[in-house]
Amino acid sequence: MREKTLLVQAGRPDQDTPHQVNPALVRASTVLFPTVEAMQETRQRREAGEQIFSYGVRGTPTTHALEDAVTVLEQGDRTLIYPSGLTAVAVVLLTFARPCDHVAIIDTVYPPVRHLCNDYLASRGVEVSYFAPSPEGMKAVLQPKTRLVLAETPGSGTFEVPDIRALAAMAHENGSLLAVDNTWASGLFFKPLTQGADISIQAATKYICGHSDTMLGTVTVSGAAFMPLFETTTAMGLCASPTDCYDALKGLRTLEVRLRRHEESALRVARWLAGQDTVADVYHPALEGSVGHSIWKRDFTGSSGLFAFSLAPELAARSTALVNTLSHFGIGASWGGFESLALPVKPGPIRTASAWAGPETIIRLHVGLEDTDDLIEDLDRAIRRIST
Numbered sequence: 535m536r537e538k539t540l541l542v543q544a545g546r547p548d549q550d551t552p553h554q555v556n557p558a559l560v561r562a563s564t565v566l567f568p569t570v571e572a573m574q575e576t577r578q579r580r581e582a583g584e585q586i587f588s589y590g591v592r593g594t595p596t597t598h599a600l601e602d603a604v605t606v607l608e609q610g611d612r613t614l615i616y617p618s619g620l621t622a623v624a625v626v627l628l629t630f631a632r633p634c635d636h637v638a639i640i641d642t643v644y645p646p647v648r649h650l651c652n653d654y655l656a657s658r659g660v661e662v663s664y665f666a667p668s669p670e671g672m673k674a675v676l677q678p679k680t681r682l683v684l685a686e687t688p689g690s691g692t693f694e695v696p697d698i699r700a701l702a703a704m705a706h707e708n709g710s711l712l713a714v715d716n717t718w719a720s721g722l723f724f725k726p727l728t729q730g731a732d733i734s735i736q737a738a739t740k741y742i743c744g745h746s747d748t749m750l751g752t753v754t755v756s757g758a759a760f761m762p763l764f765e766t767t768t769a770m771g772l773c774a775s776p777t778d779c780y781d782a783l784k785g786l787r788t789l790e791v792r793l794r795r796h797e798e799s800a801l802r803v804a805r806w807l808a809g810q811d812t813v814a815d816v817y818h819p820a821l822e823g824s825v826g827h828s829i830w831k832r833d834f835t836g837s838s839g840l841f842a843f844s845l846a847p848e849l850a851a852r853s854t855a856l857v858n859t860l861s862h863f864g865i866g867a868s869w870g871g872f873e874s875l876a877l878p879v880k881p882g883p884i885r886t887a888s889a890w891a892g893p894e895t896i897i898r899l900h901v902g903l904e905d906t907d908d909l910i911e912d913l914d915r916a917i918r919r920i921s922t
């Protein structure tokens with residue numbers, strides 16, 4: 535089966551009695567069993583890691599349907615679902631970074647992860663290093679006690695594309711696991727687990743849910759990383775709402791069509807921006823000549839709607855004014871919904887391991903499903919307005 539067919543069918547139960555198309559929305563705390571023995575047997579199987587309906591906090595059949603569908607999308611062995619993307623990243627860190635361990639985090643990581651590492655993990659005896667987004671950068675910080683390397687591709691804000699194959703090989707040689715935040719490509723355009731990574735994380739809040747109204751995170755693993763993650767999840771009682779999982783399953787069915795349109799529109803807007811004298815640089819991995827383009831071309835099968843650009847030096851101080859002047863681009867955190875967004879970003883001060891060579895302020899755009907002509911006209915009008 536090809537991917538579009540898989541996305542339509544994944545997680546849907548085989549049933550020969552009349553049934554609805556979508557897996558049922560099952561909400562539960564208590565699960566009832568016919569006998570005490572049946573309940574005990576189910577619980578034992580659940581403790582051994584089996585995906586089985588035993589108690590609400592362990593997920594219902596709706597949660598499990600989403601787990602299965604994301605496992606298919608990411609080409610992994612098992613998936614666990616969390617109440618947000620940040621929780622998903624946190625569980626991976628809390629599972630594999632124990633006191634006296636070292637973790638290596640890519641310098642272009644989603645900024646709230648730094649907060650977790652610097653303020654929470656560091657005060658509990660975990661040593662944290664950040665590395666420049668390249669194999670050489672990672673090599674410089676690896677230690678014998680490095681348990682986990684966390685990368686993100688492309689990098690949040692600046693869209694550098696690390697060589698995940700090289701990072702995975704180096705991590706394994708060092709006896710470390712490699713986890714990759716795969717949110718930008720949504721599992722559709724990049725499969726970290728097929729490139730050697732052990733763990734792929736997504737903020738399903740973004741493209742999988744896709745409608746700016748649901749928070750969810752996913753962690754998909756291949757191999758032995760599953761049981762430790764499963765045990766942390768169980769110990770902490772982490773669970774996502776089945777209603778949100780039901781919404782995510784609906785989002786997943788249209789992921790491919792939405793992403794293809796985000797891709798096409800974002801590339802058109804990016805190319806238009808690249809042709810303007812008022813624009814200095816465009817940071818979009820799928821754009822020829824852009825940072826990270828060659829690795830993107832080797833490893834990815836498409837690009838999404840999120841990228842950035844910078845204004846020409848004489849206009850750069852007006853980047854915030856530009857964002858305020860736009861009418862079709864909303865101002866707000868997150869992205870991955872059907873609507874366009876714009877935000878000024880200062881990449882420099884966030885980084886600690888590698889200098890940012892670009893301008894002080896860049897403008898991050900999420901290109902939504904509006905008519906591209908409207909978006910380009912809006913950008914054109916706003917750039918003219920701030921130029922006078």
Ligand SMILES: *Cc1c(COP(=O)(O)O)cnc(C)c1O
Pocket residue numbers: 618619620621623644686690715717718736737738739740749750751868
């Ligand atoms: C948004 C985001 C997250 C966090 O997801 P939430 O669901 O908002 O907690 C993690 N990683 C990346 C790359 C993101 O863009």
